[in-house]
Amino acid sequence: MMDGPFIPGDDFVLFAGTANPALAEAVARELGVPLGGCRIEHFPDGELSVRLLESVRRKEVYVIQPTAPPVNDMLVELLAFADACRRSAAARVTAVVPYFGYARADRRRRREPITASMVAALMQTAGIDHVLSVDLHTPQIEGFFQIPVDSLSAVGPICDALAGTLPADLAVVSPDAGRVKSATEFAHRLGAPLAIIMKRRESGTHTEVTHLVGEVRGRACLIVDDMISTGGTLVSSIHALREAGAREFYIAATHGLLVGDACERLQEAGVTRVVVTDTVRVPQREWSALRVVSLAPLLAEAIRRMVHRESVSEMG
Numbered sequence: 082m083m084d085g086p087f088i089p090g091d092d093f094v095l096f097a098g099t100a101n102p103a104l105a106e107a108v109a110r111e112l113g114v115p116l117g118g119c120r121i122e123h124f125p126d127g128e129l130s131v132r133l134l135e136s137v138r139r140k141e142v143y144v145i146q147p148t149a150p151p152v153n154d155m156l157v158e159l160l161a162f163a164d165a166c167r168r169s170a171a172a173r174v175t176a177v178v179p180y181f182g183y184a185r186a187d188r189r190r191r192r193e194p195i196t197a198s199m200v201a202a203l204m205q206t207a208g209i210d211h212v213l214s215v216d217l218h219t220p221q222i223e224g225f226f227q228i229p230v231d232s233l234s235a236v237g238p239i240c241d242a243l244a245g246t247l248p249a250d251l252a253v254v255s256p257d258a259g260r261v262k263s264a265t266e267f268a269h270r271l272g273a274p275l276a277i278i279m280k281r282r283e284s285g286t287h288t289e290v291t292h293l294v295g296e297v298r299g300r301a302c303l304i305v306d307d308m309i310s311t312g313g314t315l316v317s318s319i320h321a322l323r324e325a326g327a328r329e330f331y332i333a334a335t336h337g338l339l340v341g342d343a344c345e346r347l348q349e350a351g352v353t354r355v356v357v358t359d360t361v362r363v364p365q366r367e368w369s370a371l372r373v374v375s376l377a378p379l380l381a382e383a384i385r386r387m388v389h390r391e392s393v394s395e396m397g
């Protein structure tokens with residue numbers, strides 16, 4: 082629910098890219114506005130064409146487009162949208178990118194690019210003036226931009242969805258060092274102790290647990306992460322926790338990419354429940370353990386505040 086009425090002026094337009102139309106429609110419904118008309122096509126050679134079907138001259142434009150798989154296509158589509166808006170004299174372009182692809186390429190490793198920084202540069206060059214995202218993989222990604230970036234937290238909506246469904250003897254587990262801050266917030270909200278796993282990434286699909294800090298014996302564990310891609314991180318976390326005597330496993334992650342056989346891997350690992358949000362289009366699966374929480378109300382409230390010049394960072 083929004084904190085107040087949304088009263089858009091004539092100068093407000095909300096567009097949806099093709100990455101997650103269901104989320105864009107849900108945000109539009111929350112705001113009580115129609116989605117702007119546009120035509121997105123692929124030519125036979127794979128090139129993309131974006132055409133705005135309405136004027137954006139001097140308007141405040143919002144484009145909802147997570148850069149989710151296929152990441153490169155969705156990214157180029159967002160850039161093309163921004164370029165079309167800029168060349169059509171939009172007053173301001175805000176990219177609503179609930180999931181920011183390439184966020185994990187956020188530091189220099191030997192002879193590798195910092196792709197997240199390159200993506201930030203591309204977005205600005207294309208004409209994006211402001212970025213609204215959710216649970217950015219690391220806060221330093223904001224520093225790759227010279228424009229304002231607001232990153233919302235999904236901890237509140239996920240905790241609300243989990244309320245009353247978790248056992249009393251719960252421990253919240255961070256599956257790596259990078260997730261300790263948000264795991265601490267989950268633990269605080271749920272009134273549960275915290276355990277921390279340290280991992281080493283061996284490849285894109287395989288991680289090794291090196292340490293486990295905290296008491297999990299006999300407990301149910303809620304493992305929290307920003308994203309589930311292949312599920313490798315969570316499966317190796319579950320193995321380590323089971324070896325340490327944990328008895329049941331719950332998962333909460335903001336971005337449910339669930340690529341390939343991730344759902345099957347988690348199912349085989351014996352997960353009781355997986356809660357993800359709709360920042361990306363979650364693959365349709367017949368799996369009763371999987372629950373998707375919509376962030377449309379959160380995103381709509383953030384857009385309402387931006388349009389009404391209210392603080393987004395105070396949303397908590």
Ligand code: R5P
Nearest residue numbers: 306308309310311312313314
């Ligand atoms: C890593 O730092 C991230 O926070 C996730 O833990 C990881 O990227 C998830 O990927 P996968 O599901 O493929 O292990």
